[in-house]
Amino acid sequence: MSARLLLFTGKGGVGKTTLAAATATALAAGGRKALVVSTDPAHSLGDALGVPLSGHVSEVEGGLHAAQIDPLALVDDAWRDLRGHLRTVLAGAGVDELDAEELTVLPGVEELLALSEVQRLARGGPWDVVVVDCGPTAETLRLLALPDAFASYLERLFPTHRRVVRGLLAGVAGNGTVEKWDATADALGRLAENLEQLRSLLTSPTTSVRLVLTPERVVAAETRRTVTALALQGIRVDGVVANRVVPHPGSGRGPAAAWLRTRRAEQDAVLAELADLGSVRTVEHRAAEPVGTAALLDVAEGLYQGRDPLEGGAGDGGQLLSVERTGELEYTLRIALPVGDSSLDLARVGDDLAVTVDGRRRLIALPSLLKRCLVTGAELDDTGLAVRFAPDPDLWMR
Ligand SMILES: Nc1ncnc2c1ncn2[C@@H]1O[C@H](COP(=O)(O)OP(=O)(O)OP(=O)(O)O)[C@@H](O)[C@H]1O
């Protein structure tokens, strides 16, 4: 039986570390064996919990354990050399620009290696639940496209190109370089395997992602894109949390109350726009930074309101959006919408799909794959909306 895995991600500074720590603290207080792990090189998980942490799991208090992974420390020497070598080698072998582009994505692999370490820690203990603070950016999870990019990349390079490259190198650089290239190739192979395992962990039904945001327009827009991007990777987003919602000033008077009222009204407007992402949970902006397990429990109380923190906000086993390949040249985007006999209208607005159900419009940021497609059909049923896409011949091959 594998532990439930809860990942917290979102833009920088929105409160991922705090909410991951608060959630783990609440789960432990509720009697579960909980491990909270940070993959962020900045040591903020220890700051939030108010205890020093290391790369090894330590007990914070009854049932609550924590560790802080340093992704940089995980990068082995072969991999460190890899990038430099590859550029030179690929240019020499006449590998095309597309490959070069894929290579520029590789630096994010460090974060993925950190997630493999999470996987190792998760398997090595008696955990009911492992909560992960995924560091400063949602890009980490978007990088999951890498295993696919890698597979085709490796296919194109090996074994044919490997021989070509070896021959080339031997000609220009002597044997030392050839050995380095072999090591590079092996490191690439190991990495690809590693990423594949990670992908199956992250797409497993016992894994889900919670997106943290602050109620501001730019952040909300980014969250939408992340929801779509994760859906495309087959990763389940089970909830959205809005942090730092300012308290309502009630009927208070004076400039401070006026400021709060305006701020809160703006935040409420953003939250209303996000309502279609499922029930967005909120956490109030506290006067003091929540540090230490007592303060974190208090945050969790406001966040989960006495409910089980493992329950997502998006309904039971809910998934907001999913993208599946449903035919040779067909993709289907499914959107969970509470609709019955509804009127439906679809339109492309730039890179977004505008879905209007009973007069309520929802913008869905299309992932790059679907941007190059045309909408070929749509259906509404009890589970929501299914939109079919087929490659646009004018854009597909570019
Ligand atoms: N609801 C809140 N009320 C008051 N302070 C908060 C709240 N949430 C977070 N903070 C504080 O804001 C700061 C940033 O929060 P946190 O470290 O959790 O964000 P993060 O998303 O993990 O940031 P980073 O992207 O840098 O990792 C911390 O000092 C934290 O204590």
Ligand SMILES: [Mg+2]
């Ligand atoms: Mg953090």
